[in-house]
Amino acid sequence: MKHLSILAALSVAYVRAQDLNQTIVGCAELECPPSSTDSVNDDCTVAGNSFPYVGLTRIPTENEDLKGKVSWTKGFNITDASDNSRTFHSAFYLGMSPDLDLSDTGACAVLLHGVEAALSFDKVDTNKDTAQGTCSDAMGSDCVTALLNRAKKLLDSFGDDTPSSEEACAQLQDDLDKNMDNACLSISKGSWTNLTSAVLSGNGAPQSLSGDRNSSSTCWPVLPKENQLTLASEYQTNGSRLADEAQTAMYAITPILTLFFPTGNQSIVTAADASLSCLKVVGPSRASLDTINDGSQDPDSGVSKAFSSRSAFLGVAVAAVAAAWLA
Numbered sequence: 637m638k639h640l641s642i643l644a645a646l647s648v649a650y651v652r653a654q655d656l657n658q659t660i661v662g663c664a665e666l667e668c669p670p671s672s673t674d675s676v677n678d679d680c681t682v683a684g685n686s687f688p689y690v691g692l693t694r695i696p697t698e699n700e701d702l703k704g705k706v707s708w709t710k711g712f713n714i715t716d717a718s719d720n721s722r723t724f725h726s727a728f729y730l731g732m733s734p735d736l737d738l739s740d741t742g743a744c745a746v747l748l749h750g751v752e753a754a755l756s757f758d759k760v761d762t763n764k765d766t767a768q769g770t771c772s773d774a775m776g777s778d779c780v781t782a783l784l785n786r787a788k789k790l791l792d793s794f795g796d797d798t799p800s801s802e803e804a805c806a807q808l809q810d811d812l813d814k815n816m817d818n819a820c821l822s823i824s825k826g827s828w829t830n831l832t833s834a835v836l837s838g839n840g841a842p843q844s845l846s847g848d849r850n851s852s853s854t855c856w857p858v859l860p861k862e863n864q865l866t867l868a869s870e871y872q873t874n875g876s877r878l879a880d881e882a883q884t885a886m887y888a889i890t891p892i893l894t895l896f897f898p899t900g901n902q903s904i905v906t907a908a909d910a911s912l913s914c915l916k917v918v919g920p921s922r923a924s925l926d927t928i929n930d931g932s933q934d935p936d937s938g939v940s941k942a943f944s945s946r947s948a949f950l951g952v953a954v955a956a957v958a959a960a961w962l963a
């Protein structure tokens with residue numbers, strides 16, 4: 637009875653989400669407030685957690701009742717330790733339309749950490765700051781198909797014993813940990829070591845951020861703004877203060893395998909649904925765009941001049957972020 641709409645999920649991976657003007661949007665579209673400490677960075681503070689960079693993508697499901705209504709947002713920041721080391725923090729928020737009720741629907745995700753360094757959207761855009769795209773762009777469609785097939789096989793293996801959300805993704809994570817598909821070996825370089833999973837519905841699922849936490853936020857990085865946000869997962873790695881390391885960590889692409897499956901008769905999905913999102917933070921910062929727009933008022937700014945001043949400002953933005961992190 638459990639069938640994955642693999643082909644459906646795949647086909648949508650190739651097209652852009654309809655309501656966002658690109659697959660992944662950043663602070664410019666999400667309207668993050670400016671940083672209070674400089675004029676080129678943004679500060680998206682969500683319930684006390686502050687991120688200069690964020691990225692939002694719709695979960696590319698083909699299910700009509702979920703399509704356009706579920707999304708992932710990634711926030712990224714860096715903290716410096718006194719011993720010259722740094723910690724790179726990523727936070728992952730599930731965004732959900734307020735009319736969705738997951739009480740009869742299992743939902744969970746496996747976050748494929750550890751492979752980020754092997755992924756890029758270079759085929760789409762070699763500018764790491766603005767680069768964005770789909771999982772097919774970053775991992776190749778064979779790997780995407782292989783991962784979605786893995787999820788299908790796992791859910792099929794439960795037969796009529798409906799798993800809890802927690803069980804489903806714990807087992808999928810375990811399965812992926814033990815044996816990665818050949819189709820993905822070129823990008824994984826053989827080691828998918830840092831997978832984590834997140835429960836998104838039922839027992840053990842985190843609560844969505846409530847109204848009062850929303851009011852303590854300066855930023856609500858989801859579209860439309862009435863959608864709920866739930867902090868589903870956090871991840872951190874340590875590194876040195878080299879600017880290169882900061883940039884690699886900041887622009888890392890995190891693949892997220894999201895599952896929805898029926899657990900009761902009021903389920904939103906009638907069959908299991910799996911999709912793969914590839915998420916990174918996306919620039920330029922909104923604050924730097926304001927600066928660029930001011931620059932473009934310059935009467936003799938032609939297209940090429942606007943473009944080069946834009947690139948220059950992007951360089952400044954990244955340098956200023958790094959400088960703040962070096963303080």
Ligand SMILES: *[C@@H]1O[C@H](CO)[C@@H](O)[C@H](O)[C@H]1NC(C)=O
Binds near residue numbers: 664665
């Ligand atoms: C996307 O939409 C935002 C506002 O909604 C706009 O500022 C931005 O320029 C658009 N980007 C593209 C590439 O059309």
Ligand SMILES: *[C@@H]1O[C@H](CO)[C@@H](O)[C@H](O)[C@H]1NC(C)=O
Binds near residue numbers: 684687714727871
């Ligand atoms: C940085 O992000 C992490 C999320 O992993 C968050 O817990 C922390 O509060 C953020 N740092 C700041 C200074 O807000």
Ligand SMILES: *[C@@H]1O[C@H](CO)[C@@H](O)[C@H](O)[C@H]1NC(C)=O
Binds near residue numbers: 750830
């Ligand atoms: C994997 O996680 C460990 C512990 O959190 C961390 O030290 C390491 O840097 C991570 N490796 C990768 C490749 O992200």
Ligand SMILES: *[C@@H]1O[C@H](CO)[C@@H](O)[C@H](O)[C@H]1NC(C)=O
Binds near residue numbers: 846850851862863
């Ligand atoms: C969160 O706050 C924003 C900005 O005030 C508002 O537009 C949005 O509707 C709120 N969302 C929720 C789920 O409370």
Ligand SMILES: *[C@@H]1O[C@H](CO)[C@@H](O)[C@H](O)[C@H]1NC(C)=O
Binds near residue numbers: 721873
């Ligand atoms: C990362 O650094 C923090 C702070 O210095 C430390 O508490 C933590 O144990 C380190 N984690 C790893 C995996 O090395």
Ligand SMILES: *[C@@H]1O[C@H](CO)[C@@H](O)[C@H](O)[C@H]1NC(C)=O
Binds near residue numbers: 901
């Ligand atoms: C749905 O399931 C509940 C209990 O599992 C049952 O009480 C109810 O009658 C069912 N509703 C329908 C419409 O089948």
